[in-house]
Amino acid sequence: MAVAELPAHTQLVRKPRSLMSDSINRLRKNKLALGSIAVLILIVLAAIFAPYITTGDFAKQDLMANNTIPHWMLPLMPKGAEQYLRFNDDYILGADDLGRDLWTRTVYGARISLAVAIVASTVSLLVGTIYGLISGYVGGTADAVMMRIVDFLYGFPFLIVVILLQTYFKAVARRGVGGGFGQAMVAINESMGGMFFLFLAIGLVNWIGMARIARGQVLSIRRKEFVEAAKAVGAPDIRIIFRHILPNIIGPLIVVETLAIPGYIFLEAFLSFIGLGVDAPTPSWGIMISEAAPGIRTYPNQLLPPALALTITTLAFNFMGDGLRDAFDPRLKE
DSSP states (O other): OOGGGSOGGGSOOOOOOOHHHHHHHHHHTOHHHHHHHHHHHHHHHHHHTHHHHSOSOTTOOOGGGTTEEOGGGGGGSOTTGGGTOEEOTTSSSOBOTTOOBHHHHHHHHHHHHHHHHHHHHHHHHHHHHHHHHHHHHHOHHHHHHHHHHHHHHHTSOHHHHHHHHHHHHHHHHHHOOSSHHHHHHHHHHHHTTTHHHHHHHHHTTTTHHHHHHHHHHHHHHTTSHHHHHHHHTTOOHHHIIIIIIHHHHHHHHHHHHHHHHHHHHHHHHHHHHTTOSSOTTSOOHHHHHHHHGGGTTTOGGGTHHHHHHHHHHHHHHHHHHHHHHHHHOGGGOO
8 A cells, every 4th residue: 555545644754853953963974073072071081080090199209210111112212212211110101300100190181171171161152152142132332332342352462461361360379468359369279279360361361252253143133033023022132132042043152162172272281381371280281291392302201191182182172163063054064
């Protein structure tokens, strides 16, 4: 019996797929993006369970084992290195010039990079989206004033502003303050190993680009029929912004912010490299690269772990961001 001859209640009806299911299906076909997500999951798990897969003490010094390497790393060393190398198989990746375990410090350094990625992207997304939503929806003079503020902030070199802020915060921490709010901030920063001021410096300036993108998205849909219908039934502005406009623009904003995460990680690594990142002995990939750079020709094994970890993490975030953009951008559906 042909399908057309079946009774209506027995005919097969194809359930329409939503835009989200289509996007997820496109993401599943992107093997590079899925592989990057798997790599990032492994890095996150390693950072979370760092005390269980390492010695658990990234600051412990064994001066009798400084600049030692395990035997398996000998082929990676320069020719003739056997004359000055000392071997110690107790450390998987060797020890630095202070006798600290490179494997432990590399794994704990992932916590710093991931924390910067999460905090910086969250601050940028929240502050920039809310600012852009209000500016684009209100329009008129308020929009012009708010955007001129953003343009004014754009006039300052981003990197120089962050460096100056970190220099100021470091000076405040060294000088100390009498008490009150300033002392509380210094205490929080010290308890976090110097990360609080780092988060504050990056968070103060990285929302500007997101605000402009969010405003552009709002301007493109604020005259749509569903927004006009919500206004016609008397919905308050706050409800229209957060229940009707925000859900329609948050997808592209998240994708854009995901693509910006590698920049935040590299910024933290750069600040740590020049001594304006986290406080010693808190491990950071940037600090480890800075400490290993002078001896790169003699002990390249001290530079490889943090450099490879930084490269793999940033590439994984880049590939994941590209995959999310390809999956969730309707214009790239074909």
